[in-house]
Amino acid sequence: MSLFGCGTIGTEVARAFADGTINADLVRIYDRNAEKRQSVVDEFRAGDAPEPVDDFTDLFDGVDLVVEAAGQSAVDEVTVPSLESGCDVLLLSAGALAASELRQQVVRTAEREGQVVHVPSGAIAGLDAVKAAALTGDLETVSLTTTKNPAGLEGAPYLVENDIDLSALDSATTVFEGSATEAALAFPSNINVAMALSLAGIGPGGTTVRIVADPDESNNVHHIEATGGMGSIETTVRNVPSPTNPKTSYLAAVSAIEKLRTMGATVRVGT
Ligand SMILES: NC(=O)C1=CN([C@@H]2O[C@H](COP(=O)(O)OP(=O)(O)OC[C@H]3O[C@@H](n4cnc5c(N)ncnc54)[C@H](O)[C@@H]3O)[C@@H](O)[C@H]2O)C=CC1
Numbered sequence: 069m070s071l072f073g074c075g076t077i078g079t080e081v082a083r084a085f086a087d088g089t090i091n092a093d094l095v096r097i098y099d100r101n102a103e104k105r106q107s108v109v110d111e112f113r114a115g116d117a118p119e120p121v122d123d124f125t126d127l128f129d130g131v132d133l134v135v136e137a138a139g140q141s142a143v144d145e146v147t148v149p150s151l152e153s154g155c156d157v158l159l160l161s162a163g164a165l166a167a168s169e170l171r172q173q174v175v176r177t178a179e180r181e182g183q184v185v186h187v188p189s190g191a192i193a194g195l196d197a198v199k200a201a202a203l204t205g206d207l208e209t210v211s212l213t214t215t216k217n218p219a220g221l222e223g224a225p226y227l228v229e230n231d232i233d234l235s236a237l238d239s240a241t242t243v244f245e246g247s248a249t250e251a252a253l254a255f256p257s258n259i260n261v262a263m264a265l266s267l268a269g270i271g272p273g274g275t276t277v278r279i280v281a282d283p284d285e286s287n288n289v290h291h292i293e294a295t296g297g298m299g300s301i302e303t304t305v306r307n308v309p310s311p312t313n314p315k316t317s318y319l320a321a322v323s324a325i326e327k328l329r330t331m332g333a334t335v336r337v338g339t
């Protein structure tokens with residue numbers, strides 16, 4: 069496998085290769101920041117380390133899967149070339165697929181090339197049930213309410229464009245309501261989970277998203293509600309943020325690791 073993105077999630081994923089949790093080889097790594105590449109190499113014993121490359125197109129040769137853990141712009145750059153080079157992809161920055169043109173291009177390319185696009189559950193719980201409910205054809209509503217400390221939302225384009233100053237908040241405040249499509253553009257680094265939920269359920273146009281900034285909340289909280297002919301589903305995850313990136317829940321990295329680990333497992337539990 070190869071890794072695109074050596075930040076918070078990429079480093080945790082690399083550690084899982086280094087300590088044998090994932091029973092496969094990490095062959096090459098890429099990040100636009102050379103220091104980040106080197107710090108991932110340093111996670112490995114000499115001789116076992118992946119090769120750091122400074123051009124992402126060098127990730128593909130002889131590799132079966134590329135893990136993207138960088139950002140929405142990276143999904144745009146790397147997904148189609150990976151698929152065309154015979155690699156499956158695992159996308160953490162799934163919100164990029166809110167752009168329907170890219171989503172269609174990715175799906176068409178994967179179909180044509182016979183490759184697979186993996187979107188892990190990431191920082192949320194319940195995609196197994198939502199997927200099964202969607203299969204019945206009568207899943208009616210799916211909503212996600214995400215509550216983060218202002219530190220986990222800072223810098224989002226929607227807040228900047230609308231002059232929303234989170235430092236002025238003294239209580240929980242809804243800062244955004246809209247579809248998952250709108251949320252992915254408004255909060256590209258905060259709400260990739262909404263796209264995973266959309267792809268599992270009723271699509272990004274029909275999935276509704278509410279984002280709450282709460283100065284008294286220290287966790288990244290994701291509450292899903294889904295209703296339909298099968299009954300109703302509710303899940304809440306209260307995630308501990310990653311120490312190196314408060315936007316990113318620690319569970320997101322572990323979810324990707326578990327996805328990669330079970331690709332080679334004999335017993336695979338869950339939908
Ligand atoms: N699906 C999910 O549940 C979750 C997804 N995410 C997403 O996963 C991605 C990674 O998250 P973190 O590791 O916390 O971010 P991070 O900011 O800690 O690390 C990202 C790394 O990617 C590199 N990078 C970014 N864009 C790049 C590009 N276009 N080309 C080359 N290198 C690039 C940066 O230099 C940095 O080292 C983000 O897009 C984040 O929004 C985060 C949390 C949950």
Ligand SMILES: O=C([O-])CC(=O)C(=O)O
Pocket residue numbers: 190191256257258259260261262288307315316317318320
């Ligand atoms: O890690 C989280 O809690 C969710 C997140 O940032 C995302 O989906 O982009």
